[in-house]
Amino acid sequence: MTTLARRAGFGHDVASIAGRALRLLPRDGSAYLPAMVAGVFILIINIAALGDLPEFVDIDIDYESYQLPVGILFAVTGLSRAYALVLDIEGGYLDRLLLSPISRVAILLGLMVADVVLVAALSLLVVLVGFVLGVEFTTGVLGVLVFVGLCALWGLAFAGFPYAIALRTGNPGAVAGSWVLAFPFLLLTTAFVPREAMADWLAAVAAWNPMTYVLSGLRSLFVGWDAAELGKALGGVAVLAAVSMPLAFGALASRVRRN
């Protein structure tokens, strides 16, 4: 007898996993609604509370624009399908995936593709709120697309951490608590004021925080094309990914071995 099964290829495997994850997204509001609300909330509150700051510190763009990337990165840093993955582990569905002939790497990569789509959509939504608040991109539509793309890459790079926790622990509680990891990145940076206005120690820490460069790159898109700033932003994403992705894929390999 012959089976109907065949290896469909790596791209097909990734698309299959991503397709399932994206199909489930609308049914799992908890995966994105809190982040969406938090992003918009932080954007509005920060502008309302600190809107007069440019009168006291040297900020070369309006504070609405200055805060827009902050609101988005607060929303998307740590946003991932890691919680869904840990439920798959707990419920046995990961076993079903591992029993199929698909690539093991595709299991994680497919979820990350879905993350990129989710983060991009969420970023775009907060950008639209920014437009309502008067934010303008002198770089035009292409600038908006680069802005959203950079946010998505940052979200993807950070997602490696919750995935690593999900795969190492198989514990939903540990994954739910992994958002705490985002705090040092989100707060020890130029979220509220430029480095020049910070205490020396905080400015020194911010200089080592990759998010600082991502924020600078994103903010640069409001005033024009600045290859150096965008390059540094991509460098910041790459540095974070260089740490998080080996952790995530290493955890996947370990989980497959332990299984």
Place this chain on the structure above:
Amino acid sequence: MAAGEIYGFLGPNGAGKSTCVRMLCTLLAPTSGSATVAGHNVLSDPGQVRLRIGVALQDAALDPKLTGRELLAVQARLYGMSKRQAAIRLGELAGLVDMTAIDRRIETYSGGMRRRLDLAAALIHDPEVVFMDEPTTGLDPDSRVRVWDELRRLNRDAGVTVFLTTQYLEEADELADRVGIICRGELVAEGAPTDLKRRIGTDVIIVAVDGDAHAAAEAVRPVAGVESVEVHGDELTVAVQDGSRSVSPVAVALDTNGATVTDLRLRSPSLDDVYLELTGARLAVEGS
């Protein structure tokens, strides 16, 4: 195992049945030894093994947020099947899946519906070898019969080889062409159920006594027609050639020797009797 047979793997909880299945279906690497499934080594060629097997593990491995149809579609896609192939297979598996609930989310399914959907997911790609790890544990009688019917149909019509682990002796007796009995990680017996049961005798008289069971056993041993007597606690298992002829002499021998009989039953040997003889313990669990 020969291709096209249904093999029943029997053993109590903790005997190693599930571990064995997980190794054979490539989920777990063996610490030593090797195994070949559908002509491919599980260690050196796991990808080819996965293409050829379908697996229903002990706990239904489903995504509760998907509908039954979506789950089977995703499963078909993972195996590189086209939408058309998946639709045809879904039609073929309609006897197993509750089609009236196929578009409902799995989280609304009963335990039996989930188990049968899990089985359908294991079969969607028409595998050559199917591993079923206690597929009917916890199922209601109706669902159990439906699973049995589907397994028989698969084996008979499609020639699918089935490796079935179970705690239910009745299930192994009903379905399996051959049975392997595992105890503490060791295979202690293997053969067709009828051959294994023949080891015990044609009939079995089970006697419960109040008092010295070993003395009662000695009283029964010389009775004509008695082939063997096993003592387990206060119970004797008396294997005889012809139960209807032997039951009276056995009862008389017990009475003559002063044994107090609290229960006496005549029946055909079961796989549980085989298990009892081999391991000294009964395997039968609730529901078998």
